[in-house]
Amino acid sequence: xxNGEKKILSExxxxxxxxxxxxxxLQADSRIIESDVAKCMEVSRGPVREALKILEFEGLVxxxxxxxxxxxxxxxxxxxxxxxxxxNLEIMALRQAGGRLPDTSLLTMRSYLEGMERAQKDKxxxxxxxxDELFHREIVSAGNMKRLVRMWESLSPLNGAMFLKxxxxxxxxxxxxxxxxxxxxxxxxxYESHKLLLEKLCGIDLEGAVLCLxxxxxxxxxxIYKIESRxxxxxxxx
Numbered sequence: 001x002x003n004g005e006k007k008i009l010s011e012x013x014x015x016x017x018x019x020x021x022x023x024x025x026l027q028a029d030s031r032i033i034e035s036d037v038a039k040c041m042e043v044s045r046g047p048v049r050e051a052l053k054i055l056e057f058e059g060l061v062x063x064x065x066x067x068x069x070x071x072x073x074x075x076x077x078x079x080x081x082x083x084x085x086x087x088n089l090e091i092m093a094l095r096q097a098g099g100r101l102p103d104t105s106l107l108t109m110r111s112y113l114e115g116m117e118r119a120q121k122d123k124x125x126x127x128x129x130x131x132d133e134l135f136h137r138e139i140v141s142a143g144n145m146k147r148l149v150r151m152w153e154s155l156s157p158l159n160g161a162m163f164l165k166x167x168x169x170x171x172x173x174x175x176x177x178x179x180x181x182x183x184x185x186x187x188x189x190x191y192e193s194h195k196l197l198l199e200k201l202c203g204i205d206l207e208g209a210v211l212c213l214x215x216x217x218x219x220x221x222x223x224i225y226k227i228e229s230r231x232x233x234x235x236x237x238x
Contacts, residue, residue, distance in 0.1 A: 009043050010050035016041065017051060021060050021071055022126045022160050028168065032061060032069040059161035074158075074165040076228035080221040082158055087217025089152045090136060091210050093143030099206030105138040106202055112138075113194055120191045125167075128190065129160045135194060139201075139213075169224045173231070180234065181227060188215070 017037070020026045034048045041048070052069050055061040062072040074082065101109075112135040119128035133156060140152045170187045172178060193216055200208035 009041075009047035010054065013037065013041050013043065013047050013051035014054040017055060018058070018060060018160065019126055021055070022129060022164065023124070026071050028071050028073045028164075030071045032071065034068070058157040060164075072161075073168050074161050076169075076225045079162065079165045079169075080225045082155055082162060083217045083221025083224070086152065086155050086162075087213055087221075089148060089155075090139050090217070091213050093140045093145065093148055093152075094206065094209060094213065096143035096145060096148075099201070099204050099209060101138065101142045101201055105142060106198070109135050109138050109198055109201070113191070113198055116191045116194055120189075125163060126160075129163050132163075132190075132194070133159050165224060166220065169227050176231075176234075181230060185223060 017026070017032065026032070032052065034045045034052070037048045037051075038045045052061055052063065056063055056069070059074060059078075060071065061069045063069050112131045115131035116128055116135070119125070119131060140149055143149075166187075170182070172181065193212065197209060197212040197216065200212055
């Protein structure tokens with residue numbers, strides 16, 4: 001098999017597994033067996049291994065020596081760092097642009113927002129991840145800082161893992177109550193939060209847009225850390 005053909009096959013396998021993971025068909029800690037995937041996809045194990053390397057880079061699977069691959073989700077520590085960094089990079093880009101995005105970018109972002117609305121109605125998390133990535137790319141690109149964009153892009157492969165972590169964190173476990181785990185906080189609607197952000201950007205409300213980004217990223221990371229810490233503490237006291 002030629003290298004190009006192998007790459008195409010590995011991407012197809014990665015797409016299939018990514019879809020299953022993000023849409024919940026393969027849940028956290030599920031084992032992924034290379035031979036089973038190869039048989040299902042009617043490919044050799046080589047492309048499957050390459051696909052798993054791609055997904056490991058994206059934070060969706062974890063490889064352990066002598067144990068193979070399992071579906072993972074981000075630790076609360078990793079989640080906090082990624083949300084903090086990604087949010088602050090976008091805020092820096094937005095401030096660099098003076099809060100002004102080109103009209104073409106705003107129109108494009110509106111189409112992505114409509115895509116988010118469809119994804120939310122259809123409960124299609126993978127499509128939501130894709131629309132979210134494209135929406136935020138317009139913001140970080142507005143700063144016209146190539147190194148900043150590259151730093152942001154280095155975190156982009158983890159976007160799907162970030163969505164999964166949020167969903168996992170805000171799903172009540174058996175025996176938990178919303179009051180003891182979440183307190184007074186209630187999860188924000190993803191579509192509505194992006195709609196508000198776009199309104200601030202269209203109105204050239206720099207500080208309002210910065211606040212939206214801080215709430216969307218930094219505060220979300222902080223809440224994940226607090227909720228997971230509370231879970232750990234409650235588990236230790238049982």
